[in-house]
Amino acid sequence: xxxxxxxxxxxxxxxxxxxxxxxxxxxxxxxxxxxxxxxxxxxxxxxxxxxxxxxxxxxxxxxxxxxxxxxxxxxxxxxxxxxxxxxxxxxxxxxxxxxxxxxxxxxxxxxxxxxxxxxxxxxxxxxxxxxxxxxxxxxxxxxxxxxxxxxxxxxxxxxxxxxxxxxxxxxxxxxxxxxxxxxxxxxxxxxxxxxxxxxxxxxxxxxxxxxxxxxxxxxxxxxxxxxxxxxxxxxxxxxxxxxxxxxxxxxxxxxxxxxxxxxxxxxxxxxxxxxxxxxxxxxxx
Numbered sequence: 001x002x003x004x005x006x007x008x009x010x011x012x013x014x015x016x017x018x019x020x021x022x023x024x025x026x027x028x029x030x031x032x033x034x035x036x037x038x039x040x041x042x043x044x045x046x047x048x049x050x051x052x053x054x055x056x057x058x059x060x061x062x063x064x065x066x067x068x069x070x071x072x073x074x075x076x077x078x079x080x081x082x083x084x085x086x087x088x089x090x091x092x093x094x095x096x097x098x099x100x101x102x103x104x105x106x107x108x109x110x111x112x113x114x115x116x117x118x119x120x121x122x123x124x125x126x127x128x129x130x131x132x133x134x135x136x137x138x139x140x141x142x143x144x145x146x147x148x149x150x151x152x153x154x155x156x157x158x159x160x161x162x163x164x165x166x167x168x169x170x171x172x173x174x175x176x177x178x179x180x181x182x183x184x185x186x187x188x189x190x191x192x193x194x195x196x197x198x199x200x201x202x203x204x205x206x207x208x209x210x211x212x213x214x215x216x217x218x219x220x221x222x223x224x225x226x227x228x229x230x231x232x233x234x235x236x237x238x239x240x241x242x243x244x245x246x247x248x249x250x251x252x253x254x255x256x257x258x259x260x261x262x263x264x265x266x267x268x269x270x271x272x273x274x275x276x277x278x279x280x281x282x283x284x285x
Contacts, residue, residue: 003115005095005122007159010039010084011102012077017048019103019206024056026105034111037061037094039087041080043068062087070177078177081155082170089165095122096129098159103206106132106157107229109236110202114159116240117146117196122161126193129153129160132202135224135248139200143230144237147245148194151253152187157203164189199245201228224248 009027013020027038039062042053053063064083070076081099088097096118100106114130121127131154136142153160167189176185205225208217216222247253 004119006093007096007098007111007115007118008037008039008088008092008094009098009100009111010041010088011100012041012043012080012084013049013053013102014043014076014080015046015049016103017046017052020049021052021055022105022206023100023102024052024059026107027100028056028059030106030108030111032111036111037088037092039084039092040064041066041084043076043080062092072178074181075178078182079174081182082173082177085160085165086170089162094162096159096161097165098130098132098157099155100157100203101155101207104156105204105206107202108232109230110157112236113146113196113198113202113240118159118161121196127161128164128190128193128195129158131195131197132157132159133205133225133249134198134201134228135221136199136201136228136245138228138230138233140234142199142243142245143234144240145199145243145245146196146240147199147243147247147255149197149247149253149255150191150193151195151197151249152190153183153195154203155181155183156205156207158183158195160186160190164193197247198230198240199243200230201225202230204229204231 009031011023011027031038038060040053040060041064042049043066053060057063066080068076069079084099085097088094096114098114110132117130131151133154133156168186173182173185205222208215208219208222214221244255
């Protein structure tokens with residue numbers, strides 16, 4: 001497959017060494033021989049995490065070592081995630097970036113899927129990115145199936161495009177980083193377009209050791225993703241095809257419709273243009 005655009009991947013990590021080891025292993029395997037930079041934002045504090053990073057250091061193109069910049073775990077997670085994307089889009093000038101949490105494993109074909117979706121939709125004004133998660137029960141015959149949803153980004157593992165990133169006021173996101181998750185802050189604009197979403201999940205969520213999710217590994221959320229995850233039990237799909245199917249992610253996860261999205265899109269763009277006007281005025285004072 002001839003690819004267009006330049007991609008990158010980032011992982012932000014702090015305390016979960018065993019989860020990080022599994023996550024980096026899955027990312028390196030999925031990336032293969034592609035020239036896609038891997039960015040790791042390491043909030044220091046745990047020797048075990050440092051050792052895991054050392055183990056994978058030759059596969060990491062950019063490693064940022066940082067102290068805690070926030071006052072709460074949520075704020076640190078958000079600030080580290082913002083930094084990863086700023087490096088991807090501002091330093092590396094990536095056209096797209098996959099963000100993966102350190103307690104998440106991605107499937108072998110996850111980057112295949114992301115590249116295919118970017119190739120197909122990068123010129124579409126409403127294309128916001130790719131979510132890699134699903135809670136549909138695994139079906140081999142649906143391995144290459146995806147749909148277009150008006151929904152926010154999956155914080156666990158998702159790709160956004162540079163055009164999506166450009167919409168956001170990063171300073172404002174930082175100022176609210178102690179209030180809510182970054183995915184929630186980005187949700188309104190993500191819903192003004194579509195996120196390509198596979199029928200079978202392309203990530204496995206091991207987040208029960210995290211700070212803001214269920215501590216029960218048998219929680220329904222984790223179980224549904226496990227039951228959907230493509231872990232290589234069937235050959236990789238040769239192609240990916242747009243299908244109509246129901247999702248059971250959340251009630252507000254809806255099929256993309258140009259007609260229904262226009263009012264939300266107009267409201268979002270008005271807010272964005274106001275931000276640009278204020279930014280222009282401030283820069284000329």
